Amino acid sequence: MADKREWKPRKIGVSIGRLTYIPTGSGELYYLRLLLNYQKGCCNYDNVKIVNGFIHKTYKEACYAIGLLADDKKFIDAIIESNDLASGNQLRRLFLTLLLMNIMSRLDEVWNKTWKLLSDDILYQKRKEFVLPEMSEMHCSLFQSLTPEQVDVYENIMTAVLSKVGASSGIASLLLLGGKLAHSTFCIPLLINEESTCNIPQGSLRAKLLIKTKLIIWDEAPMINSLRFEALDRTLRDIMRVESEENALKPFGNKVIVLGGDFRQILPVVKNGSKYDIVKATLNYSKLCKHCKILKLTENMRLKSHTSMQSQTEIKEFSDWILHIGDGDMELNELGQGMIEILEENLILDVEQPLLQLVEFVYPSYINNVTSDGSFDDGAILCPITECVDQVNEFILSLIPGSEITYLSSDSPCEPEEQENA
Incomplete structure (x- = not known):
């Protein structure tokens, strides 16, 4: 009775009251409510967790022992089957989705049976991140004893030392x-x-x-x-x-x-x-x-990649010529302008079709290789004057019907400030 605050037995059925609804995401409180619908004669909270004479640590474990929770084998099998096609990152996303859906009964069991698959590429990622090819699982186990903030500090320190x-x-x-x-x-x-x-x-x-x-x-x-x-x-x-x-x-x-x-x-x-x-x-x-202390590089490492003495000599002569221009070692007028003499070996001389010769030099056998993948990846024709660009583009289009031209121009709509921060 409400005024006397006492239970009055129902005329039909064996229930003495109604339990308040608890959402499934409420954790132990939800599992306690679930047990109260099946456990009888309980006098305290520990009695609720007793199943077949054994006191379980949590209400969730007691629910699992009674059989109130579904088996998680299907989730374990889903992760194992996905491992054949999915990457480690995709597997972890799948596991995270299952966590957010809150449909797994025993997370520890699912984790214990799938953690090796879920963390399969972690060691590789850490080796690449820390630039330590010899890094082993022993080093990675250090992270298991650290808090998230300590992990961040450790990673930052490792990166700083390297x-x-x-x-x-x-x-x-x-x-x-x-x-x-x-x-x-x-x-x-x-x-x-x-x-x-x-x-x-x-x-x-x-x-x-x-x-x-x-x-x-x-x-x-x-x-x-x-x-x-x-x-x-x-x-x-x-x-x-x-x-x-x-x-x-x-x-x-x-x-x-x-x-x-x-x-x-x-x-x-x-x-x-x-x-x-x-x-x-x-x-x-x-x-x-x-x-600041100014240090100048004195050895051209690019020359070491060429075994031919002739190639090394040609590259060195061209590099010295470029540096000669960059250092301004020439006769200049009061405006800083001067005449630059281009090396003869860099000019196309005595040819009837100079543009054809230029295209042939940059893209050898371009007609035969036009359909080959990557045939135009290793060369480019740069033109400082717009008129020259138009001439080269028209010439290439006439040689290769259906081709398209990509412009790399200084007349970009990007503002200078955006260029600086790009």
């Missing part, structure tokens, strides 16, 4: 082993001024990574505005103060940084900037330049 390579452009970062864009690595702001710093809080995981880092290599450095180097300098000075207060007074917080690149190549792009603005944005204009 050294990290940054690059100013996306293409350069792809060509470097373990390379990353400098903007993402150091959290450099896009809108920058003389007082900007990188978005790396003191004590963060990225800050701990930089503290452990022994060497930073920044490729294509001449392309970047010097304000970004100065922002990194201020950030590293602040971060490295935790190691020693003297680091706050040293360039880049006393870190060793290698800035690679060639000043003969493109300089920083300054939107609507004058010549003075561009020069002011260069690295050698920065106050950090006085702390």
